[in-house]
Amino acid sequence: SPAPQRHLPLRYLQISSFANSSWMRTDGLAWLRDLQAYTWRNDSDTICFLKPWSQGTFSDQQWKQLQQTFQVYRRSFTRDIREFVKMLHVDYPFEIQVSAGCEELPGNTSESFLRVAFQGRDVLSFQGTSWVSAPDAPPWGQMACTVLNQDQGTRETVQWLLHDICPRFLRGILETGKSELEKQVKPEAWLSSGPSPGPGRLLLVCRVSGFYPKPVWVTWMRGEREQSGTQQGDIVPNADETWYLRVTLDVTAGEATGLSCRVKHSSLGDQDIILYWDRSHASVG
Ligand code: C8P
Numbered sequence: 001s002p003a004p005q006r007h008l009p010l011r012y013l014q015i016s017s018f019a020n021s022s023w024m025r026t027d028g029l030a031w032l033r034d035l036q037a038y039t040w041r042n043d044s045d046t047i048c049f050l051k052p053w054s055q056g057t058f059s060d061q062q063w064k065q066l067q068q069t070f071q072v073y074r075r076s077f078t079r080d081i082r083e084f085v086k087m088l089h090v091d092y093p094f095e096i097q098v099s100a101g102c103e104e105l106p107g108n109t110s111e112s113f114l115r116v117a118f119q120g121r122d123v124l125s126f127q128g129t130s131w132v133s134a135p136d137a138p139p140w141g142q143m144a145c146t147v148l149n150q151d152q153g154t155r156e157t158v159q160w161l162l163h164d165i166c167p168r169f170l171r172g173i174l175e176t177g178k179s180e181l182e183k184q185v186k187p188e189a190w191l192s193s194g195p196s197p198g199p200g201r202l203l204l205v206c207r208v209s210g211f212y213p214k215p216v217w218v219t220w221m222r223g224e225r226e227q228s229g230t231q232q233g234d235i236v237p238n239a240d241e242t243w244y245l246r247v248t249l250d251v252t253a254g255e256a257t258g259l260s261c262r263v264k265h266s267s268l269g270d271q272d273i274i275l276y277w278d279r280s281h282a283s284v285g
Contacts, residue, residue, distance in 0.1 A: 001264055002215035002216050002217045002264060002266065003267060004103055007033070007103055008032070008103065008104060008170075008181070009031075009032075009033065009101055009103040010030065010031070010101050010102055010103070010166065010169070010170045010173065011030060011031045011099065011100075011101035012028065012031055012098070012099065012100045012101055013028065013029050013030070013031075013097070013098070013099050014021040014026060014027070014028045014096075014097065014098040014099070014210075015027050015028075015095065015096075015097055016077070016078075016081070016095065016096045016097075016098070017093070017094045017095050017158060018081065018085075018092055018093060018094055018095070019094065019097075019279050020090060020092045020093065021082075021085075022079070024081075026042050026074060026077070026078065027039075027040065027042050028040035028047070028074075030101075031055045031283075032170075032173055032174075032177055033057075033181065033252055034213075034214060034241075035051070035180065035181070035241060036050055036176070037049070037050050037051045037053075037173070037177070038050060038054060039055045039150075039226065040074075041068075042081050044072065045071065045184070046067060046153065047067055047070060048053035048250055051177065051180070053173060053177040054173070055176075055281040056169055056170075056171075056172030056173035056177075056269075057171075057172030057173075057175060057176060058169060058172060058175050060257075061201060063071070066165065066169075069157070069161070071246055072180075080192060081096065084144055084147075085146075088140040088143060088144065089144075090140065094118060095118075095120070096117065096118055096120060097116070097117040097120070098114070098115070098116050098117075099113070099114075099115050100112075100113065100114040100115070100161075100162070100166075101113060101116075101166065102162065102166035102170055103170075104167070104171070104174075110166075110167040110170070112138055112162035112163055112166055112167070113125070113162075114126040114158060114162060118138075118141075121134075121136070121137075122136075122137065123137045123138070123141045123144070124137065124141055124144060124145055124148075125163065126158050129154075129155060129159060129259045130145075130149050130155060130253055131145040131148045131149050132145060133145045141282045143221050143248065153263055172189055179206055182214075183212055183213075184212065184213075184266060184267035185210060185211055185212040185267055186210070186265070186267045187209060187210050187211035187216070187263060187265055187267070187268075187273065188208075188209055188210055188266060189206060189207065189208045189209075189218075189261065189263050189273045189275055190206075190207055190275070191204065191205065191206055191207075191261060191277060191281045192205050192207070192281055193205060194248060197250045200252055200253055201250060201251065201252055201253065202218065202250075202251055202252070202253055203248055203249075203257060204248060204249045204250075204251060204259060204277060205246060205247075205248050205259075206218060206220065206246070206247045206248070206249075206261030206263075206275065207244070207245075207246050207247075208244070208245045208246075208247070208273075209238065209242070209243075209244045209261050210238065210240075210242045211243050211245075211265050211267060212241065212242045212243065212267070213266065214243050215265075215266065216235065216243070216263065216264070216265050217263070217264040217265070218232070218245055218247045218261065218262070218264075219247065219261070219262055220247065220249040220259055220260070220261055220262075220264050221259070221260050221261075221262050222259055222260075223258075226242045226262075227249055227259070229249055229250060229251075230247055230248070230249050231247065231248045231249070231250075232245070232247050233245060233246040233247065233248075247261065254269065256277050257277065257278070258276075258277075259276075259277045260274050260275060260277065261273075261274070262274050271280050
């Protein structure tokens with residue numbers, strides 16, 4: 001049966017592109033598990049709510065304060081990076097990614113993180129009370145941390161955001177977003193044949209689409225026997241906040257009859273979807 005999802009992280013992702021000494025942009029977005037709830041485009045002064053529950057249980061006043069903190073941060077970030085470029089002799093163009101967030105853990109505890117990547121590689125993170133450079137960061141990573149660690153005010157603000165605000169805010173949106181997180185959307189499934197793997201062979205394809213939440217179990221069977229040659233693709237997103245999965249089996253033409261694709265998903269209860277292979281599927285792309 002599908003593995004349950006226990007983790008409900010809140011994640012902030014930021015992409016900052018610096019083309020040269022005059023052109024740059026920063027875009028931010030944030031997710032609750034696999035639902036995008038916020039966007040913060042470069043040309044917008046304010047963080048945009050994508051869900052009716054995005055403000056969680058924070059008051060307008062609390063949210064306004066938090067947004068101000070982020071506005072100051074975004075301006076300061078750009079200015080700081082420009083200064084680092086001069087000080088550390090880094091070349092344009094480059095991209096910086098910031099990811100931060102928190103997650104509830106068993107026993108009323110939570111875990112938070114803040115990481116910064118340069119050209120797609122980790123350069124530094126915030127650990128406990130200070131900035132730490134990544135193990136394989138370029139030499140200037142250490143230098144950047146030393147400079148950042150001199151700013152006591154920012155270190156305190158980051159600790160407050162990560163260990164106080166983030167878990168409290170998360171608790172709120174888990175409440176206000178509960179019904180959407182718990183939504184159950186049934187998959188549809190269909191069979192077709194893929195490109196022939198070789199002479200006299202068939203690639204049986206079972207596609208499952210439109211399900212939510214993400215955990216799903218799909219396999220090729222003969223009667224009650226799971227077929228060990230089943231190949232699972234990645235579970236990939238549809239555009240409508242549902243998921244898609246493709247599962248294949250490579251067989252000889254003679255083995256195909258009697259095979260079925262079986263789908264288990266929380267939205268289906270005990271009513272698994274079972275689709276039987278027959279000749280009519282053989283020619284479809
Ligand atoms: O804005 C601040 C404090 C807040 C920093 C928040 C970090 C946000 C990440 C986050 C997102 C979501 C969830 C949780 C966390 N500090 C800036 C302004 O600081 C001034 C004073 O210096 C402070 O003492 C204090 O008084 C503050 C009060 O407003 O005002 C500060 O400039 C800071 O440095 C901004 C950037 C912080 C992030 C640094 C990432 C560095 C990446 C370096 C990579 C090197 C690249 C080299 C090309």
